[in-house]
Each structure stands twice: as C-alpha cells, then as structure tokens.
Amino acid sequence: MPFIPHTKKDTEEMLDAIGVSDIETLFDEIPDELRIDSLAGVPDALSEMHITRLMRERAEKDGAPLCFIGAGAYEHHIPTAVWDIATRGEYYSAYTPYQAEASQGTLQTIYEYQSMITELTGLDASNASLYDGASGFAEAALMAVRVNRKVKSGRVLVAPGVNPVYVKVANAIAGRQGITFESLPADPQTGNVELEQVDDSCVPVAVVIQQPSFVGTLEDVDRLTDWAHAQGALVVAVVNPTSLALLKAPGHWGQQGADVASGEGQPLGVPLSSGGPYFGFMTCKQKHIRQMPGRIVGRTTDLDGDPGFSLTLQAREQHIRRSKATSNICTNQGLMVTAATIYMALLGYEGLARVAARSHQNTARLIDGLCAIDGIERLYEGPYFHEVALRLDRPVAPVLEALAARDILGGLDLSAYCPDIEDALLVCATETKTDEDIDAYISAMQDIFHSRSQTQPRKSA
Amino acid sequence: MTKITDKLIFEKSRSGRRAFAQAPQFDSDINIPQQFRRPDRPNLPEASELQVVRHYTRLSQKNFSIDTQFYPLGSCTMKYNPRACNALALLPGFAGRHPLGPESHGQGFMKCMFELQEMLKDVTGMKGVSLTPMAGAQGELAGVAMIRAYHEARGDDERVEILVPDAAHGTNPATATMCGCIVKEIPTDSEGDINIDALKAALGPKTAGIMLTNPSTLGVFERHITLVDELVRDAGGLLYYDGANLNAILGKVRPGDMGFDVIHMNLHKTFSTPHGGGGPGSGAVGVNDRLLPFMPIPVIGADVTGGETVYRWFAEKDLPQSIGRLSGFMGNSGVLLRAYVYMRMIGRNGMRRIAEFATLNANYLMVKLEESGFELAFPNRRASHEFIVTLKKEAKSYDLTAMDLAKALLDRNYHAPTTYFPLLVPECLLIEPTETESKETLDGFVDAMVHIANAARDKGETYKEAPYTMPVRRLDDVKAARQLDIRYQRDSE
Numbered sequence: 001m002p003f004i005p006h007t008k009k010d011t012e013e014m015l016d017a018i019g020v021s022d023i024e025t026l027f028d029e030i031p032d033e034l035r036i037d038s039l040a041g042v043p044d045a046l047s048e049m050h051i052t053r054l055m056r057e058r059a060e061k062d063g064a065p066l067c068f069i070g071a072g073a074y075e076h077h078i079p080t081a082v083w084d085i086a087t088r089g090e091y092y093s094a095y096t097p098y099q100a101e102a103s104q105g106t107l108q109t110i111y112e113y114q115s116m117i118t119e120l121t122g123l124d125a126s127n128a129s130l131y132d133g134a135s136g137f138a139e140a141a142l143m144a145v146r147v148n149r150k151v152k153s154g155r156v157l158v159a160p161g162v163n164p165v166y167v168k169v170a171n172a173i174a175g176r177q178g179i180t181f182e183s184l185p186a187d188p189q190t191g192n193v194e195l196e197q198v199d200d201s202c203v204p205v206a207v208v209i210q211q212p213s214f215v216g217t218l219e220d221v222d223r224l225t226d227w228a229h230a231q232g233a234l235v236v237a238v239v240n241p242t243s244l245a246l247l248k249a250p251g252h253w254g255q256q257g258a259d260v261a262s263g264e265g266q267p268l269g270v271p272l273s274s275g276g277p278y279f280g281f282m283t284c285k286q287k288h289i290r291q292m293p294g295r296i297v298g299r300t301t302d303l304d305g306d307p308g309f310s311l312t313l314q315a316r317e318q319h320i321r322r323s324k325a326t327s328n329i330c331t332n333q334g335l336m337v338t339a340a341t342i343y344m345a346l347l348g349y350e351g352l353a354r355v356a357a358r359s360h361q362n363t364a365r366l367i368d369g370l371c372a373i374d375g376i377e378r379l380y381e382g383p384y385f386h387e388v389a390l391r392l393d394r395p396v397a398p399v400l401e402a403l404a405a406r407d408i409l410g411g412l413d414l415s416a417y418c419p420d421i422e423d424a425l426l427v428c429a430t431e432t433k434t435d436e437d438i439d440a441y442i443s444a445m446q447d448i449f450h451s452r453s454q455t456q457p458r459k460s461a
Numbered sequence: 462m463t464k465i466t467d468k469l470i471f472e473k474s475r476s477g478r479r480a481f482a483q484a485p486q487f488d489s490d491i492n493i494p495q496q497f498r499r500p501d502r503p504n505l506p507e508a509s510e511l512q513v514v515r516h517y518t519r520l521s522q523k524n525f526s527i528d529t530q531f532y533p534l535g536s537c538t539m540k541y542n543p544r545a546c547n548a549l550a551l552l553p554g555f556a557g558r559h560p561l562g563p564e565s566h567g568q569g570f571m572k573c574m575f576e577l578q579e580m581l582k583d584v585t586g587m588k589g590v591s592l593t594p595m596a597g598a599q600g601e602l603a604g605v606a607m608i609r610a611y612h613e614a615r616g617d618d619e620r621v622e623i624l625v626p627d628a629a630h631g632t633n634p635a636t637a638t639m640c641g642c643i644v645k646e647i648p649t650d651s652e653g654d655i656n657i658d659a660l661k662a663a664l665g666p667k668t669a670g671i672m673l674t675n676p677s678t679l680g681v682f683e684r685h686i687t688l689v690d691e692l693v694r695d696a697g698g699l700l701y702y703d704g705a706n707l708n709a710i711l712g713k714v715r716p717g718d719m720g721f722d723v724i725h726m727n728l729h730k731t732f733s734t735p736h737g738g739g740g741p742g743s744g745a746v747g748v749n750d751r752l753l754p755f756m757p758i759p760v761i762g763a764d765v766t767g768g769e770t771v772y773r774w775f776a777e778k779d780l781p782q783s784i785g786r787l788s789g790f791m792g793n794s795g796v797l798l799r800a801y802v803y804m805r806m807i808g809r810n811g812m813r814r815i816a817e818f819a820t821l822n823a824n825y826l827m828v829k830l831e832e833s834g835f836e837l838a839f840p841n842r843r844a845s846h847e848f849i850v851t852l853k854k855e856a857k858s859y860d861l862t863a864m865d866l867a868k869a870l871l872d873r874n875y876h877a878p879t880t881y882f883p884l885l886v887p888e889c890l891l892i893e894p895t896e897t898e899s900k901e902t903l904d905g906f907v908d909a910m911v912h913i914a915n916a917a918r919d920k921g922e923t924y925k926e927a928p929y930t931m932p933v934r935r936l937d938d939v940k941a942a943r944q945l946d947i948r949y950q951r952d953s954e
Contacts, residue, residue: 002806003541003733004818005899014825014900023817026824027713029682029843034714038809041583045808048545055802058569059554065566069559072789079483081514083551089528090521093542095876096739101931102871105524106738109517112470115949119503125947128739131595134789165789172757172785173602176609176641218497246491248499264789271551273798274570275560275790276595277741289945295739300941303926306466308933312941318598318635319882323644328635331596335737338517345470345513346480349505357487364492383493404563412561431485 002045063407066437068366070387070428071214071412072133072163073275074242074267076355077432078339079346082269086339096331097297100310106334107309110297113341117281120244120344121237121261122251124286127294128332129279133264136280137166137208137238138173139293139327140262143284144206144234145179146291146326147259151205151232154178159193159224160186161213162238164417179205191217191380191389195227203232209258210238211247215414215426216387217380218247225254237261241268241281243385245353246360251285260284269343270336279333279340290316293327358431359386362438366429369442373449375457379424387428389414389421393457396425399445402454406444423458464932467523470506470516471949480510504951523932524738525876531902533826535847535879535891536630536678538708538730543803546733550798560790564773571772574794575761577801584812585707585724586717587747591756593792597705600725600744601636601672606784607723607748607755608670608699609640614755614782620669620697626655628679628883630705633672642669649885653681653839655689664696674703675719676710676845678883679838680823680891690720699723699751707731708895709820709846712813716747723748731815732800743796754782759791818896819846822903826894829907834914838886847893849886850878856888861917863888865924866910868935872928873909 006014011023020026027035046054067075086092090105097103097110114126130136141156158167158181167181184207185197191213207228211221221237228235237250237258250258266278284292290313298312318325347355363386370376375393392399396413403410411427418424429438448455491498508516525532532539550556558570578590594600605623612620623637627646634644645663648656655673671693675683683689693700702716702724708731716724728734728743748756759774774791777783807815823844830850831837838849855861867877867890879891894903916922926935 001814001818002808002811003543003897004814005897006818006821010900011821014821018821018824018828023821026817026820026843029684030710030714031684031687034686034718036586036713036715036718039583039712039812042580042804042809042812045811046805048543048806051802051805052545052549054805055549055552055555055573058573059552061569062554062558062566064553064557065562067557067559067562069561071561073560075557075559077483077485079480079510081510085514085517085521087547088518088521090524090526091738092547092735093527094524094738095526095532095534095537095539095736099525099867099871099877100936101868101928101933102525102530102876103523103738104932105520105522108467108469108520108523109738111947112949114947115469115471116505118948119505122501122503131599131741131793132789135595135599135787163789165786168786169788172606172787173639176606177639178641218493220496222496244499244503246493246499247497249501249503252499252501271556271795272559273550273556274558274562274567274794275792276788277743277793277795278789279741289947296947298941299946300937300944302934302936304934306464306933308936310936310938310941312938312945312947315942318631320631321635322631323634323638325631325635325638328598328602328632328639329596330598330632331740331742333737333741334739335735335741338738342513342517345506345508345516346483346510347505348479348507349503350479350507351484352505354484354487357491358485360491360493361487383497385493400563401565404565409559409562409566 065407065409067409068411068427068429068441069409071426072264073272075272075430075432076267078269078271081346082339082342085342086335091338092335097311104309107297109338109341111299111309113337114297116341116344118283120241121283122249123261123283125289126283127292127296129337130282130294130329131333132276132278132280134166134169135173136262136282138170140236140260140282141170141179141206142174143291143293144236144260147288148205148234151203153202153205154180155202155204156181157184157204157207158182159184159209159219161191161215161217161219162208162210163214190382191215192219193224206234206236208236208238212240212243212385212387215389216384218383221253225258229256234259239263241265242352242356245349245356247385259288265340268340270339277333277336279336291326293329295332355431362429362431362433363388366427366438366441370445373446375449386430387426390425390427392423392425394423394455396423398455399448402448403444408441408444467519469949470508473512473516474506474508476507478507478509480513482510530874530876531898531906532876533878533892533894533906534876535893536705538893538895540733540895541897542733542735546799546802549802550795555798568772571761573798573801575763575772577797578761580804581726581745581747584711585747586715587724588750589753589756590745590747591760592745592797593757593787594725594744594746595788595793596742597725597727597744598632598636599787600746601632602639603746603757603784603787604701604723604725605636605640605642607752608701610755610784611699611752612669619667622667623669624663624671627885628677629672629674630678633703653677653679653842654683654685657685657688660689660692664692668696668698670699670701672701672703674705676706680845680848681839681842682845686719705730706845709816711816713816717749723752728796728800733803734796734799741793741796743793754780755784756780757785757787758783815896822894822896822898823847826892826903830910833907833911847891850890850892851886852888855914859917861914863890866913868927869913869924870909872930875906875909
C-alpha cells in the first residue's frame with residue numbers, strides 16, 4: 001500500500017481496540033445510498049519507477065526551446081543552492097508557522113524576506129507574500145480602497161502599461177466590491193499615459209502604474225505619482241523586482257512615493273514552471289499596514305528576553321475576523337518566498353544589478369539585430385529595461401510558428417493581449433541568453449523574413 | 462533542539478563580500494536615462510555562497526516538519542509528501558517551460574493537466590474541473606462567484622445571502638464577503654450536525670447558497686446531508702462543498718453524489734503537495750452541469766482529430782460566461798504536477814485506502830485518548846479522519862488549557878494539534894493523524910498526551926512557560942503587535 005505503513009497485524013489490533021470488525025464499519029454514518037464502490041476514472045497505480053519514466057517522456061516532449069518570451073514571467077539563472085535548500089524537508093514539508101516556537105526557521109526566513117523586499121521597493125512594510133503578481137494586484141487595489149476611505153468613487157485608474165491580464169484578474173476578484181477599473185488614455189507614440197486627455201470629473205480612489213510597462217516602456221513615474229496624489233488618489237505601483245536593481249524604487253516615485261507596491265516575485269529564483277507556483281509581493285507605507293492583506297511576521301522577544309519571530313497583526317485576518325477580514329486570503333507562498341530569500345541573499349545588490357544590467361544589454365543586442373531586418377521596427381520610442389515591443393510588417397502568429405519550428409520561442413503576440421495593437425511582438429532576452437543564442441534568433445528571423453514561402457508582409461505595408 | 466539564536470543574514474553581511482559564481486558579466490554603460498534610475502543602493506546582504514547555504518540550512522533546522530515530526534493538525538491533512546512528486550515536477554522540461562509558450566511545446570505538460578482534471582472529476586463526482594485557483598481560499602472565491610454568476614444569468618439578482626455553519630473555516634465567511642454576499646451563520650446541534658430548524662428559518666428568496674464541509678470541521682459526517690440538499694434546493698439555493706476534508710471520503714462517497722453543485726479541493730491536503738511553511742496551496746474547483754459555463758479560465762481541453770489528441774487551452778472564447786481569470790497564467794501548475802504524480806502513484810484502489818486508513822487512524826487515536834481519560838467533544842459519533850478533544854474539564858480543574866498542552870507537546874517532539882478551532886468547542890484540540898502515520902507513532906502520541914495531563918493533575922505541573930526545548934521560549938505576541946518590528950534596518954541596530 002503506497003505510503004500507508006499498516007501491517008495486517010496493526011490493522012487487526014487497531015480495529016480490535018476500536019471494537020469493530022472491519023474498516024468498512026467506520027463509515028456507517030454515511031447513508032448507504034450515497035456510497036460508491038469504485039472509481040472508474042482513476043487508472044491503476046504506477047510504481048515510482050514507472051511514473052518516473054512516464055514523466056521523463058512527457059517532460060522531454062516539451063523540450064528545451066530557446067525562449068525569448070517574458071510578459072510577466074522571466075527566465076533567470078537560479079543558483080543551485082536556492083532549491084537545494086528550499087526543498088529540504090524542514091522547509092518543504094513544514095506547516096504554516098502558527099506554532100511559532102516550532103517554526104523559527106520559516107519565520108526568520110520570512111522576516112528576512114520582508115526586509116529585503118522593502119529595501120528593493122523603497123517602502124516601509126511588507127507582508128509574507130500573496131499568491132502571484134496578478135492576484136496581488138487585485139489585493140493591492142482592494143487595499144487602496146480600504147485605505148483611501150474618504151474617496152467613495154470606487155474608481156481605480158489603470159495606466160495603459162499595466163498587464164491586461166492583471167486587470168482581468170482584478171475584475172474577477174475585486175469586481176464584486178464596488179470597484180471599477182478604468183484605463184487611462186495612452187499616447188500612441190510612446191505607449192505611455194497621456195495625462196492631458198484624462199477625464200478628471202470624478203476623483204479616483206487609486207491610480208495604478210506599472211514600471212516597466214507590459215509593453216516594455218518606461219513611464220514618467222514621478223510626474224504620474226505627483227499627479228495622482230494631487231487628485232487625492234493613492235498610488236499603487238506594479239514593478240518587476242529584478243528591474244529595481246536599476247530603476248527607481250516605488251517608495252521614491254515623485255514627491256511622496258507610491259503608497260503600495262506589488263508585483264510578480266517569480267524572477268527572484270522561482271522556475272517558470274508553466275506559470276506557477278510563483279508569489280506576489282506587496283509592500284506599503286507604514287501608516288497603511290493595518291489594511292494590508294496576508295500574513296506578516298514580526299520580531300519580538302521570548303520569556304528569556306531573547307529575540308524570536310512570530311506571525312503578527314493577525315487581527316486583520318480571516319481566521320480571527322471572519323466575514324470582516326481584510327481579505328479571504330489564508331496561505332502565502334511560503335516555499336517560493338524561502339527560495340526568493342535565498343536567491344536575494346546569494347546575489348546581493350551587486351549580483352542582482354548585474355543580472356538586470358546583463359538582461360538589459362542582451363535585449364539591446366537582440367533589438368538592434370531584429371530592427372536591422374527590413375519589415376521590423378520598434379513599436380514605441382524611448383528607453384526600456386529588458387523587454388521591447390516590435391512592429392512587424394506582417395501578422396505575428398505565422399512568424400512565431402516558423403520560429404517555434406526551429407525551437408525558438410520568439411516572444412509574445414501582443415495582438416492577443418492588446419486588441420488595439422496589430423502585428424506587434426513583445427520580446428525579452430534575459431542574462432540567460434548568450435550572444436550566440438541572440439544571434440541565432442536574429443538569423444532565424446532574417447531567414448523567415450527573406451524567404452517568402454512561410455510568412456508574407458501585409459500588402460499595405 | 463537546543464536554544465540557539467541565529468543572527469540575521471544582514472548581520473552576517475560584510476561590505477564587498479559576494480557569491481561570485483552567481484554574478485553575470487556586463488560590459489558597458491546602461492542606456493537608461495538618469496531620471497528613471499535608482500540613485501540609492503538597496504541594502505541586500507553581502508555574503509559568500511557558503512555563508513548563505515549555512516545560514517538557511519541552520520534556519521531550516523529550527524522548523525518542525527512532516528519529515529521530522531508527527532503533525533496531528535486537524536483540518537490540515539499533514540500527510541507524507543512523497544519525494545518523487547517533487548523531483549518529477551522539477552524535471553527540466555517542466556520547470557523550464559514558459560507559461561506563454563506555444564501549445565506545440567507543451568503537449569507533455571498539458572496531457573498531465575488534462576488527465577488530472579479527469580481524475581479529479583471522477584473522485585469528486587463533478588462534471589467539470591478548473592485547476593486555476595491557487596489556494597483553497599481562491600477556490601472558495603471561484604465557487605461563490607460561480608454561484609452568483611449562475612443566479613444572475615437567470616435574472617435572479619436578489620440572491621445574495623450565503624449560509625455558513627458556525628463551525629466553518631474563517632475563509633468561508635471572508636470569501637462570501639469578498640464576493641459581495643451577506644453571510645448568515647447557521648448553528649450546529651449538540652451531536653455535531655447542522656441545526657435543521659435554524660437552516661429552515663434562514664432559507665428564503667435571497668438565499669444564494671450554502672457552504673458546507675462534509676465531514677465537517679467538527680470531525681463528523683453531516684448525517685442530514687440529503688435533507689440539507691433538498692431544503693436548500695427547494696429554496697432555490699446552490700450547495701458549495703468545501704473540500705478541506707476530502708481525504709476522509711476518497712473513493713467512498715463523492716460530493717457530486719451528495720448533491721453539491723460546486724466544490725473546491727485542497728490539493729495540498731488530500732493530494733499531498735507540500736505545505737511549504739505556509740504555501741503554495743492549490744484549490745482546484747469542480748462543478749456540476751449547471752455551473753460548467755461559469756468555470757474560471759483557462760481549462761485544458763482535448764481536440765481529437767484523425768486519431769490524434771491535441772491538448773489546448775480553453776479560454777474566453779470557449780467559455781464566454783466564465784467568472785474570469787484568477788491568476789496571471791494558469792494557477793500553481795507546478796503544484797498541480799505534484800498532485801498528478803501523487804494520484805498516479807496512488808491509483809484507483811489507493812484512493813479508497815487513503816480514506817480507510819485515515820479513518821482507521823483517527824478512530825483508533827480517538828478511542829485510545831478517550832480510554833486514557835480525555836473528553837471527546839462528540840463521544841457518540843464516529844470520527845471521520847479527525848476528531849475533537851475538549852480540555853474544558855482539565856482547564857477548569859487544574860488549569861491545563863489547550864494552549865498549554867500544545868506547547869508541552871512541542872517539548873515531547875510532537876507538533877501540536879489544531880487548537881481553539883472550531884471556535885464553538887471550548888479548549889478545543891482538533892486532531893487529524895492522516896493515513897501515513899504508523900500505529901507506533903499514534904501510541905507514542907497518546908503516551909505523550911497522557912504524561913502531560915497526568916503531570917498536571919497529579920504533580921501540579923504547569924506548562925504556562927512551555928516549551929523549554931525549542932529554539933525559542935514562548936514568545937511575546939503582544940509585544941510583537943504593539944512594538945511592530947517587521948524588517949531589519951541598518952540603523953536599527
């Protein structure tokens with residue numbers, strides 16, 4: 001019996017102690033008409049050897065293509081030590097640290113995580129993480145509404161550069177609570193917010209700014225932050241943690257800084273793994289902490305006066321407040337946060353800055369090479385971090401298919417995400433790509449554009 | 462364990478020290494204008510690779526975990542997490558796959574996910590499964606949102622009340638509120654079943670649905686489930702199944718057959734994915750026919766052409782009435798892979814055995830503790846896969862509270878049971894051994910419980926200051942909240 005230790009003798013002794021003749025009797029409170037005999041849809045058990053073989057075959061089938069897709073999840077080198085330690089049984093198979101004295105490892109790790117992520121974002125307070133960047137954004141919007149109680153509009157203004165999936169997720173999670181998400185107008189040249197065209201008849205409760213934007217551009221975050229604060233709105237920043245080694249921290253945006261920062265933590269040592277498990281980080285100004293959702297770890301002292309760690313401010317949470325909690329959220333992404341903490345400790349600021357700089361340079365090399373091809377140009381002007389939108393003279397989907405046939409994942413077809421953008425491709429080259437990798441992509445793209453057999457430019461182009 | 466204070470990694474940091482093997486080279490200026498650049502230098506640790514490895518390895522050793530201790534945590538299903546599940550989910554082809562990679566480079570992964578959906582449908586008796594919710598609480602959110610969407614699609618806009626038993630997990634009412642619903646609590650009767658009169662009184666034209674856990678968080682099977690089903694249905698409401706306790710009934714009875722319209726499963730409980738020190742979870746949802754159009758997206762579908770099966774994402778176009786997306790991509794896919802491997806290793810017959818031996822262990826432990834003088838909250842009932850001991854008597858006679866006993870257990874190398882939940886049982890210990898623990902472990906736990914209680918009763922032993930042998934003594938939670946210290950700051954030392 002896989003993972004069940006009972007010998008026949010054990011079972012007999014236990015049944016005897018209970019005073020029943022067989023295990024089936026233990027289910028006698030379940031009405032007979034509801035009982036089932038077998039599960040037709042579950043196959044017979046496989047041994048570890050057989051499931052290993054099956055999973056290897058399937059993993060190999062998906063291969064190891066050269067990947068230039070970003071769009072919210074980024075391939076970075078993960079030092080071996082990160083997951084070697086994170087998957088130690090003492091981290092991997094531990095429960096939520098409610099029994100603080102028996103959970104000091106996890107608790108101190110989260111405290112160190114909170115310290116690191118507040119440093120990166122330039123804000124005062126962090127929680128122990130949320131599910132992922134998208135749901136974290138929804139929670140950040142809900143938090144902003146709770147904090148900014150004097151504004152009753154429920155109107156959250158979203159910069160055009162915010163990941164469109166995040167807005168969908170926020171609508172699904174928060175849309176039932178009287179919140180509306182409205183897009184700010186965009187300047188077609190830069191892709192960034194066009195403040196002159198904003199309808200300011202109704203005070204927004206919050207303004208959301210993503211930096212770098214989903215399409216890779218850099219917003220004038222100082223101006224936007226000051227504008228939003230002048231309107232009486234809170235500023236929610238959505239940021240990429242790797243970029244914060246180079247780019248201005250949300251806590252320092254404008255005169256007063258963003259009020260809440262959130263984002264996808266995956267770039268900090270978490271494998272791509274088809275989209276999860278990742279973690280969402282969230283930090284805020286000290287004065288807003290009582291409206292923060294999720295677990296928070298604090299440092300305190302024990303009976304001997306020695307330092308120790310425990311979950312704190314639990315009066316915000318669902319297991320105490322029930323229907324009046326700040327959120328229904330219960331779990332954080334403990335294991336991913338453990339990995340991220342080890343990742344940040346190993347890299348330090350210098351290492352993270354090098355990852356960021358190398359990713360920026362690799363992307364620059366890729367863009368220069370691709371834009372030298374007739375029929376490819378940048379969609380927007382201006383500076384970028386490690387991701388850029390390109391305009392092609394032809395539909396993107398067949399180009400991506402032709403690249404995939406050569407085992408190159410050439411980027412994201414933006415038209416599927418941003419319906420008003422046509423023939424645009426979002427590309428990213430992180431530090432994991434060598435010059436040879438980048439040149440292989442450029443050369444494949446040249447072939448595809450030159451041989452007219454597979455893809456063709458639109459006639460008007 | 463012995464008491465050791467480990468400095469923070471920040472305090473071990475030395476300016477200029479680095480883990481050099483981890484830093485890529487770059488060779489020219491960064492072409493980003495100064496206005497966007499960061500002028501300050503964030504304070505991350507500066508440490509060697511060995512220092513970092515040693516630091517976090519040492520910290521890990523300060524944790525209790527399933528791999529090192531027995532964890533009889535009620536409602537949490539702390540069973541063994543098989544090593545193979547982790548190793549196989551992290552195979553390079555899976556771990557390295559970008560979530561937005563083309564379906565052509567994802568058929569292996571997608572086949573696993575499709576088969577997982579099919580297996581989960583079968584074990585729950587539901588018609589459709591969406592894997593995207595990232596934790597139990599998010600599965601609950603999806604479920605309640607689907608119930609509302611269902612009523613609204615029928616023009617039944619007034620149904621905004623969600624009924625929740627008073628024994629329910631706190632996420633139930635919190636979720637209902639997040640979905641814009643009004644929560645009505647239903648009391649429990651003295652035998653642990655739902656109070657039918659109170660239920661009847663609460664039902665009405667505003668009832669959207671009821672959220673139930675069965676077996677309940679009281680550790681007993683809700684015997685009136687068929688009646689509850691009829692009453693709620695007659696009132697026009699839907700039934701939501703909280704799958705927290707699915708482990709107790711696997712292969713024995715299915716939520717779909719009990720009449721539930723929608724369920725969430727805690728894959729990190731029943732299907733043994735790791736708790737990870739507080740996550741990631743995974744809260745797949747199952748639905749019956751009525752709620753199929755409203756499932757959260759994406760789900761994985763199979764197109765069969767010319768004898769060949771091609772897996773693809775079903776999203777907005779395929780499910781236009783969906784409640785939408787709950788995660789940036791498709792949920793905690795790596796957790797789902799672990800659950801898939803686990804289910805394949807357990808197999809058809811193994812599913813039943815999980816429920817059988819989890820129930821055997823719980824009933825054995827319950828009988829042994831009762832024989833040893835502990836009082837059960839529901840002595841006339843069978844245990845499901847968990848049960849409740851109340852220390853009401855011990856607390857009154859010799860001041861042994863649930864908290865004291867929990868902390869004293871830590872000193873005897875057992876994790877504490879769940880304490881003070883459900884809230885309606887005084888001095889409550891909710892105990893769930895799971896099927897993966899041996900008889901010797903259960904006997905040892907009984908001995909520890911008896912030893913602690915006897916010492917309190919006979920020798921006046923108090924445990925107000927326990928534990929004594931952990932890396933820290935009992936912590937000052939009041940100070941933690943009042944003098945908030947939630948991050949290291951360079952100048953704070």
